[in-house]
Structures are given as structure tokens and as C-alpha cells.
Amino acid sequence: MFEKGLLAGKRILITGGGSGLGAAMGRRFVELGAELVICGRRLELLEDTAEKLRSDLGGKVSAVQCDIRDGADVDAMMDAIWREAPIDVLINNAAATFIAQTEHLSFRAADAILAPTLHGTMYCTLAAGSRWIEARRKGVVLSILSTSTITGRAFTVPSAMAKSAVLAMTKSLAVEWGPKGIRTVAIAPGAFPTAGASGQLRPEGRDENWASRNPLGRPGEHRELADLASFLISDSAGYINGEMVVQDGGAHLRSSGAEDLLQWTDAQWEKQRAARARS
Ligand SMILES: CCCCC/C=C/C(=O)SCCNC(=O)CCNC(=O)[C@H](O)C(C)(C)COP(=O)(O)OP(=O)(O)OC[C@H]1O[C@@H](n2cnc3c(N)ncnc32)[C@H](O)[C@@H]1OP(=O)(O)O
Numbered sequence: 001m002f003e004k005g006l007l008a009g010k011r012i013l014i015t016g017g018g019s020g021l022g023a024a025m026g027r028r029f030v031e032l033g034a035e036l037v038i039c040g041r042r043l044e045l046l047e048d049t050a051e052k053l054r055s056d057l058g059g060k061v062s063a064v065q066c067d068i069r070d071g072a073d074v075d076a077m078m079d080a081i082w083r084e085a086p087i088d089v090l091i092n093n094a095a096a097t098f099i100a101q102t103e104h105l106s107f108r109a110a111d112a113i114l115a116p117t118l119h120g121t122m123y124c125t126l127a128a129g130s131r132w133i134e135a136r137r138k139g140v141v142l143s144i145l146s147t148s149t150i151t152g153r154a155f156t157v158p159s160a161m162a163k164s165a166v167l168a169m170t171k172s173l174a175v176e177w178g179p180k181g182i183r184t185v186a187i188a189p190g191a192f193p194t195a196g197a198s199g200q201l202r203p204e205g206r207d208e209n210w211a212s213r214n215p216l217g218r219p220g221e222h223r224e225l226a227d228l229a230s231f232l233i234s235d236s237a238g239y240i241n242g243e244m245v246v247q248d249g250g251a252h253l254r255s256s257g258a259e260d261l262l263q264w265t266d267a268q269w270e271k272q273r274a275a276r277a278r279s
């Protein structure tokens with residue numbers, strides 16, 4: 001679909017690039033000629049992913065351990081990256097979520113979602129943006145959001161809040177940083193099954209038929225999201241700024257994706273909490 005060298009000469013950092021959609025985007029970016037840095041908390045997972053990409057595709061891929069909830073850790077990562085070479089693109093992909101009745105969330109539970117999804121994303125954006133501006137370099141920030149930014153979403157309220165805040169960041173910085181050569185864009189994916197998302201959002205027994213209720217009758221394929229991301233960070237999308245592209249097969253036009261959970265009984269929620277306590 002794209003020219004082989006669409007992303008040649010671009011150095012890209014993907015937060016949470018060791019697994020799921022982050023790893024899928026990384027693979028596609030390397031296929032299209034980019035140099036890649038992936039970060040996350042689990043160094044072994046990151047190194048395995050990086051090694052697989054290098055051996056399959058032969059590109060330049062490195063892995064850095066970083067907990068994006070910690071601003072000092074983010075700064076140290078960016079300093080280390082910049083010592084080798086500046087990045088051209090930041091992909092804000094790392095995030096956390098789980099389903100819960102909101103009234104049962106402890107403050108610590110709310111922070112467990114808000115800290116990486118909102119604060120960590122802000123720290124990474126600030127750390128990359130301030131370095132680009134100081135060096136008068138161009139840059140692109142692509143954030144992976146959610147259709148909860150449009151519909152809201154019951155039972156994943158901290159995630160919906162954080163993603164909506166990052167959408168506000170995307171629109172605001174488009175205006176503030178656009179004149180400095182930095183584009184900010186976003187994708188709102190629908191359901192793209194990954195181990196992380198299924199583990200947190202789809203406990204056994206939850207709405208087995210959800211995918212067939214999508215207007216297109218299926219979930220998203222990782223390659224589809226990776227292709228959209230490749231386009232949005234490429235120079236071909238150089239006039240797209242401050243926009244969020246929805247990629248969900250039309251699902252949010254029908255439902256926020258939490259309607260089945262509205263039917264759950266207190267006993268089902270109790271069972272969910274008990275399973276969490278046992279794990
Ligand atoms: C159409 C679909 C749209 C979907 C939109 C978004 C999707 C996604 O974001 S998918 C990405 C999913 N991937 C992840 O979440 C990966 C990252 N996950 C994590 O880092 C962790 O799983 C965690 C932070 C979410 C939870 O980590 P854990 O180590 O279990 O948490 P702590 O022990 O630090 O606990 C902190 C605090 O949170 C409470 N808690 C944790 N899990 C739950 C839960 N499932 N339900 C309720 N509460 C939970 C935990 O009990 C602690 O609170 P206190 O007990 O008050 O100390």
C-alpha cells in the first residue's frame with residue numbers, strides 16, 4: 001500500500017512498544033524504513049520484541065526500560081536517546097485500564113490508570129517537544145486514544161478521562177506547537193484484540209459476541225492500525241494537525257462498547273472483584 005521508504009530517515013520512539021499495538025506499529029514502521037526505539041517497564045519483553053524485529057527485518061531497533069509515570073525516568077530516557085540521535089516522531093501508546101464499577105475504585109486504583117495514561121503521556125510529550133523546540137527541529141506526536149473520547153465509557157471512567165484529556169492536549173498543541181514545526185495527531189481505535197486489552201477488559205463470560213455486533217462484523221486488524229499510524233506520521237500527512245482519526249468500523253456510532261456491562265448484576269461485579277483479589 002505504501003512506498004517501501006515512506007518512513008526512511010525517521011527515528012521513532014514508541015511508548016509501550018514491546019507488546020500489542022505498540023509492537024505492531026513498530027514492525028510496520030521498520031518495514032517502511034524507520035529507525036525504532038521502544039520503551040516500557042518490562043525490559044526482557046522489550047528486548048525480545050526488538051530482537052525479533054531486527055532478525056525479521058534487519059532494521060535498527062533499540063529497547064529502553066522506562067516507567068513513564070516517573071518524570072525523571074522519562075527525562076533520563078530522552079537524554080539517553082538524544083545522546084545517540086534525536087527522535088523525529090513520538091508515539092504515545094503506553095496506557096493502562098481495567099473494568100470496574102466506579103464507586104468501588106480506590107484513589108490508588110484511579111491513579112493506577114491516570115498516572116501512565118494521562119501524566120505519563122504528558123511527560124513524554126513535554127520531554128520530546130521541549131527538546132525539538134530548543135533545537136528548532138520538526139517533530140510529530142501521535143497519541144493512541146479511544147472512542148471513549150467521543151462517547152464517554154461506563155466502567156472504565158479513569159481511562160475515558162485520561163484519553164479525553166490527551167485529545168485536548170492534541171488539539172491545543174496543534175495550535176501552540178504547529179508554528180514551531182511540530183504536528184500533533186491521534187488515532188481512536190475501536191476493538192483491536194491484544195493480550196493486554198483482553199486481560200483488562202474482557203474477563204471470561206463477558207459478551208462473547210461483541211465482535212459480530214460491529215457494523216463491519218469483525219474487530220480491527222493490527223496491520224490496519226499500523227498502516228494508519230504510518231500514514232499519519234509520514235510527510236504525506238504533513239498538513240494534518242490536531243486531528244483524531246477514528247478507526248473502529250463504525251462501532252461508536254452504534255454503542256460506547258459498555259452496554260453489556262450495564263446488564264451485569266451486583267453478583268457478577270462481586271465475582272469480578274473476587275477474581276481480581278485472587279490473581
Ligand atoms: C473499545 C475498547 C476501548 C478500550 C480503550 C482502552 C484500552 C486500553 O487501554 S488497553 C491497554 C490495556 N493494557 C494495560 O492495562 C497494561 C498496563 N496495565 C497495568 O500496568 C496494570 O495492569 C494496572 C496498572 C492496570 C494494574 O496494575 P496492578 O499491578 O494490578 O495494580 P497495583 O497493584 O499497582 O494496584 C493499584 C491499585 O489499583 C487497584 N486495581 C488494580 N487492578 C484493578 C482492577 N482490575 N479492578 C479494581 N481495582 C484494581 C488495586 O487494587 C490498587 O488499589 P488499592 O487496592 O486501593 O491499593
Ligand SMILES: NC(=O)C1=CN([C@@H]2O[C@H](COP(=O)(O)OP(=O)(O)OC[C@H]3O[C@@H](n4cnc5c(N)ncnc54)[C@H](OP(=O)(O)O)[C@@H]3O)[C@@H](O)[C@H]2O)C=CC1
Binds near residue numbers: 016022039095188
Ligand atoms: N487493543 C485495543 O482494542 C485498544 C487499545 N487502545 C490503546 O492502544 C494502546 C495499546 O494498547 P494494547 O496494545 O491493546 O495493550 P498493551 O497492554 O499490550 O499495551 C500497553 C503497553 O503500555 C506499556 N505500559 C503500561 N504502563 C506503562 C508505564 N507506566 N510505563 C511505560 N510503559 C507502560 C506496557 O508495557 P509494560 O507493562 O512493560 O510497561 C505495554 O507494552 C493503549 O494506549 C490503549 O489504550 C485503545 C483502544 C482499543
